[in-house]
Amino acid sequence: MAILLGSIADDYTGASDLANTLTKNGLRTIQTVGIPDAAVALPHVDAVVVALKIRSVPVADAVSAAALAHQWLHRHGAKHVLYKICSTFDSTDAGNIGPVTEALSDITEEGIVLVTPAFPETGRTVYFGHLFVNGQPLNESPLKDHPLNPMHDANLVRVMARQSQGAVGLVDLTTVAGGPAAVKARLDSLRMQGFTTAIADATVEHDLETLGAVAVEMGISTGASGLGLGLARALVKSGQVPLHAGTTDGAMRPVGGLAAIIAGSCSSATLEQLEIAERSMPVLRLDSEKLIAASDEIAAALSWAGEHISSGPVAIAASASPETVSMLQSRYGREASGHAIEAATSTIAAELVARGVRRLVVAGGETSGAVVDRLAIPAFLIGPEIAPGVPILRTVGSAQGDMLMALKSGNFGGKDFFATALTMMR
Numbered sequence: 367m368a369i370l371l372g373s374i375a376d377d378y379t380g381a382s383d384l385a386n387t388l389t390k391n392g393l394r395t396i397q398t399v400g401i402p403d404a405a406v407a408l409p410h411v412d413a414v415v416v417a418l419k420i421r422s423v424p425v426a427d428a429v430s431a432a433a434l435a436h437q438w439l440h441r442h443g444a445k446h447v448l449y450k451i452c453s454t455f456d457s458t459d460a461g462n463i464g465p466v467t468e469a470l471s472d473i474t475e476e477g478i479v480l481v482t483p484a485f486p487e488t489g490r491t492v493y494f495g496h497l498f499v500n501g502q503p504l505n506e507s508p509l510k511d512h513p514l515n516p517m518h519d520a521n522l523v524r525v526m527a528r529q530s531q532g533a534v535g536l537v538d539l540t541t542v543a544g545g546p547a548a549v550k551a552r553l554d555s556l557r558m559q560g561f562t563t564a565i566a567d568a569t570v571e572h573d574l575e576t577l578g579a580v581a582v583e584m585g586i587s588t589g590a591s592g593l594g595l596g597l598a599r600a601l602v603k604s605g606q607v608p609l610h611a612g613t614t615d616g617a618m619r620p621v622g623g624l625a626a627i628i629a630g631s632c633s634s635a636t637l638e639q640l641e642i643a644e645r646s647m648p649v650l651r652l653d654s655e656k657l658i659a660a661s662d663e664i665a666a667a668l669s670w671a672g673e674h675i676s677s678g679p680v681a682i683a684a685s686a687s688p689e690t691v692s693m694l695q696s697r698y699g700r701e702a703s704g705h706a707i708e709a710a711t712s713t714i715a716a717e718l719v720a721r722g723v724r725r726l727v728v729a730g731g732e733t734s735g736a737v738v739d740r741l742a743i744p745a746f747l748i749g750p751e752i753a754p755g756v757p758i759l760r761t762v763g764s765a766q767g768d769m770l771m772a773l774k775s776g777n778f779g780g781k782d783f784f785a786t787a788l789t790m791m792r
Contacts, residue, residue: 369414647678658698724766
């Protein structure tokens, strides 16, 4: 299998978001969970998105995992590798966006790396290096209070500099508007001045096309799915890959069995989606403190599911308000509370699959990662889009047999996302 475009995604929902974007823009794409085992038969594709869980792990672990993934992608023909990050630049001052970007730059001897989390389709834009969410500066938006990586500074040049060894420059919107030649000239100038990374402005899709046309000629770039859009369109426009209509072959073959939703996200979007779901299906809200205290909350949840799931889809949620999350983190610690909830939701998901669930929607990036790891799913084919950034996924090489899944970042999807996802999976 020889591929044109590779990507290293820092979490699983972000990986499916990118895979969805690449597919929509003409690339046959598969999402793998970690570096694929040689025994897993992968179809012929144009792009591979390697999903890792490196957003919130220690820097050394993130760098090591990303380097191994890059090695695999390069060995399988990838001429460009996109380090896919969250469109809200979720990270701490210690990383991991800066350290991983610099490590990959060292491997490719790139000299300077173009970086942008812009994705206007989902309301993320960058102007003079500042990240906006639906027109609000990131640090004033509802997304600033991520439970693991709160983001209280919208100035990405400043954020990136705090977690990088090298200097961080800016490719401003006026330069981007000048087209690929102007962007290349700016990057060359910054490189000559000793800058090692450059945040790039983008407010509309055309900006992403310009940045993609520049980045595709380099070995590495860092960005959200918006940059993936630019890279995919550049490859199609160059004639390196023909435009492929539709999604990966076979992704939507019917799958029988039961259906369920597992939610661990505490975003306002997911909380509202759960309220809407309660109008059409049974929803069980778990007591997060009991989960952390290792009570019989899991057994009770499975008993409840057994009483309802034969009649239709059910939803089980460990989602809580930001105030509750803050209280739990103060009482039990951020890492301990998060790990306990991830372990509980993944255990419940695995038990439901063992009892016949074959259509599964998971809300929350950390929750999705925990569930996919618990189910040991090697890869996914990419199906149609449920909402911007969220496709239907079909498992490849899973011990549980064929399943249809959706991995939703907490902030993604409309109010009726859960019902829409389950309807499309029928």
